[in-house]
Amino acid sequence: MVAHRYSSLAHYNAWANHRVYEAAARLSPAQYMQDRGAFFGSVHGTLNHMLVADRIWMRRFTGNGEAAWSLDTILFQEFDALRPARTAEDARIIDFVAALDDAALTSTISYRNSSGAAFTQPLDAALDHFFNHQTHHRGQVHALLSAFLGNADTPSLDLIRFQRENAVDAPFRASMT
Template identity: 40%
Template sequence: MITPEYCQMMARYGAWQNRQIFDALDGQPMMVLTKDRGAFFGSILGTLNHLLWGDQIWMSRFDPSVEAPVGGIPKSPMLHPTLGAWNAARFHLDGKVRHWANSLRSVDLAGDLKWYSGAAQRDVTKPIALCVTHMFNHQTHHRGQIHALLTAAGLVAPVSDLFLMPEDA
């Protein structure tokens, strides 16, 4: 289904996107970041926090060195109170994701992953490759929302085309 090389590319892409989003938002007043804009997770910062929360929960299942975030999905928009706190946590996790992806072997993407899903309120068993693909797809989904929120706020949203990612990203 997927390869370690795919995971490495998507880990690079995610870190590149997150740096661009931070750069686009750096210096914006809290009111701009926290204004409820009608998105599923409310604000720009709420959506960024949910995305970080989702990455943390999935990575905690893939890599035992990553701690699961506190609280469930409903509390995920409040994970970090400021853009600076979000950025520090995001930078740290992006490093963990890249390290994990760079150390993957094909065999690591075979077999099943078993966990208790708070969202589904039950034990779940799914192919690990599907779960990894879901994590990267979840990132893309919410970054699309963030792009729309930035545009609605009158800000310039960063380029998100995968084929435009710099080689050194």
């Protein structure tokens, strides 16, 4: 049952990323690149960071894949190149999580962070951080998008909306509508 929760989060992650990228595609190139004082500067910088971090974590989880070790690496200079890379990474995350069972989630992973410090922790705790990190930075992008597009034209990223639209936890959905 716990593994199902991570599968749900992986699908939510892809859904929310898709919605963010749809909105970002409506920005002018100048808006997309404009440094607005976010931690990674712009929509462009933050979307690149999210992909960098996912690749780092997926490499830690699987031992495979590309991993840029600088958290502010710009993997793709152009939105049109970044977007399909994001979609591919989301599919990779979904596939990885789908292969996990509850026993795998209690296993530990060992890795070094971007500063070189060594850590060992349960996989489920690392996955909690992984999905929370995405939500954190999507929230930053959402704020930037809202400033450019207005609240009415910025998509909802609420987990409950995803659950309702995708019949996740259907018994809960049916009892609450």
